[in-house]
Amino acid sequence: MKIAVWDTYVTRKDGKIMHFDILVDEDTKNAEEVFEYGKKYLKSVAQEGQELSSKECRFCHIDKAPIEIENQVRENGFSIIEMENCN
Template identity: 35%
Template sequence: MKVAIFDTYIPRKNGGFMHFDIITPADTSYEQALIFAQEYLRSKSQPILALTCKECKFCHLEQVVPSWKTHILRQGYYVHELKGCN
């Protein structure tokens, strides 16, 4: 299964940045990836007025990692937290 990686940087409400990847099936639209990113941010109580290509950018396609696949099949996407997401 090929997946799309959307590299995302969001300013935190208390300073600093959140850096995470939204990982979706390869055929997912950019607009849907933004919706997934907004869902994730809501789950972290991190409000954002609008997400754009400035904050969330398509990065590349790659083969799915087995641990991601379960999440993707269940909810349509997986979030790989990289920095400042706690």
């Protein structure tokens, strides 16, 4: 499976910048759908309510997904790779 990688930077409630990637099926073209996945993730890490739009989240590239990412995308519609200040 090939996945679309959306590079995302969100200001946390404490002012630090979170950097994470939202991974979706390459056929997912609706940015609003991707933003909703990002908001779902933010809620799961107690950062709900933070701004997430095209300013914070942009399509980056298409890549081949490892099997564990493929399974997460098939099951949930998305996967997250935490990069910086996500915990």
